[in-house]
Amino acid sequence: ALPVIYAITPTYSRAVQKAELTRLSNTFRQVQRFHWIVVEDSNIRTELVSRFLAHSGLPHTHLHVLTPRRYKRSGMPRATEQRNAALGWLRMHRTPRDSGVVFFADDDNTYSLELFDEMRSTRQVSVWPVGLVGGRRYERPLVEKGRVVGWYTGFAVNLQVVLANPKALFKRRGSQPGMQESDFLKQITKVEDLEPKAHNCTRVLVWHTRTEKVNLGNEPKHRQDTVVIEV
Ligand code: UDP
Ligand code: MN
16 A cells, blocks of 8 residues: 655644635645644644544544744744644554655645655655745755755655654754754754655745735624624
């Protein structure tokens, strides 16, 4: 059987949350052998996300962990605790007999279905370019003669590598945004061993899209509808 793709998605409550999760789930529903690990940045599993997942038709695991308030400042890496909670779940609930590939899917990014075909064959750690990131049209790992020699952006990790490195985690200490990922990879692999995907890292199959902040300036002060509408 194909290895299961485990997508780890941190998410938090805001006006666009359900729209983002809807877009993401519409993509993920096209992917076979897929398991969605959704980690809410919250004290609780919210009703909105619980209901959403129940109706999504996707195999899923619903976790939650609140980011401490001191880490909620701009310029700080996001979703560290949520990614680590998902890694912890995998280490508790999966064994060396399970075949899978783990990747991190923010709730606002855009994923080509081809990306899943590419990442599914990840033997240890694979990498690929990401579009619309870092103030550029794209960032990509440098590849020479089929070997990764420079830095990496998008990545997936074989489940067995996650299990074999039980201490590998995303770290807050000394991490700027964007550095946590490479720091995590350093704990589990070497640059020489990275497997380039997406035609030797020449094709963009994922985009770091960001959703515009919603204008709620015309919200009535008091609810006017007699029914509660979930948005
Ligand atoms: N996120 C979160 N809590 C927060 C901010 C962000 O769980 O307080 C999640 C968000 O839902 C997304 C990921 O962390 O899945 C990355 O956040 P964002 O997209 O805002 O970061 P950026 O686009 O700047 O990388
Ligand atoms: Mn984002």
